[in-house]
Amino acid sequence: MELADKTVGFLLSLTSLSIFTYYTFWVVILPFVDSDHFVHNYFLPQEYAILIPVFAGVVLLCLLGIFVGTVMLKSKKKKA
Known part of the structure; x- marks a missing residue:
């Protein structure tokens, strides 16, 4: 079981590092590259650099x- 935990941790770390690198390049470096360069084909338009994290944050806050709310309702039922 310990090896599986290490593998999952490694994959999560690798995924996080990949997303961070992609987003950093997209937001920080790409605006300084000419707009007709082929690298722009691998990235979404700049507007999505703000919309995607905001949407993800709103979804995360809603789920939280x-x-x-579910935990509070369940704890009220147990007390009553």
Whole structure:
């Protein structure tokens, strides 16, 4: 089981590092590259650099609110 945990941790770390590198290149370096360069074909338009994290944050906050609400309702039922 320990090897499986290490493998999952490694894959999560690798995925996080890949996303961070892609996003950093997209937001920080790409604006300084000529717009007709072939590298722009691998990235979405710049507007999505803000929209995607905002959307992900709103979804995360909604899921967190649902989780907290569910836990509070279950704890009220146990006390009553």
